[in-house]
Amino acid sequence: AQRVTQPEKLLSVFKGAPVELKCNYSYSGSPELFWYVQYSRQRLQLLLRHISRESIKGFTADLNKGETSFHLKKPFAQEEDSAMYYCALKVRTSGSRLTFGEGTQLTVNP
């Protein structure tokens, strides 16, 4: 069965510093990977997906199949980036269901 691991439950950086949220997955095939974000008192929402290869709010993520990783990066963190971030995976054999990691709480300090 597929699995998503986010090794850091908490991550704290200062404003303007680079940030990297780690995500590793276990699946032998070709999955689709996503990052979801949940800001305080808001609902879970899609941040970006690897297929789009786009930058959202300054965040990027590259799928590394060799290392089975999909780390989320931003060169200069902002206070408004403080949120809970979840990495998620979808595999074809499981339909559209998502498998989520445990999440990383990012705090950007002023």
Add this chain to the structure above:
Amino acid sequence: GAGVSQSPRYKVAKRGQDVALRCDPISGHVSLFWYQQALGQGPEFLTYFQNEAQLDKSGLPSDRFFAERPEGSVSTLKIQRTQQEDSAVYLCASSRTSGLIYNEQFFGPGTRLTVL
């Protein structure tokens, strides 16, 4: 337009009680998902509907959990004889279509269930 809505937002139940959680998906969305999120954990898949058909219920933790979507719109997740380990946030999500091509899942605010 209106997003996914869920009711009630909070539910406190005594152990052994039955509860029913409602989800109103975005109008026209074919697919509907239920996830369970325990404290400090990521959401875990429970079940999935395509219109009124329940195509995957492999994530339901026990036969006390039952979900339905009789008219292909509103869905209800029912938990019978609640136990303390059922305490969690129950998330509903909907998407336009399903299948091999991923369509973004839009999440509701969740229902926080506390079983005493």
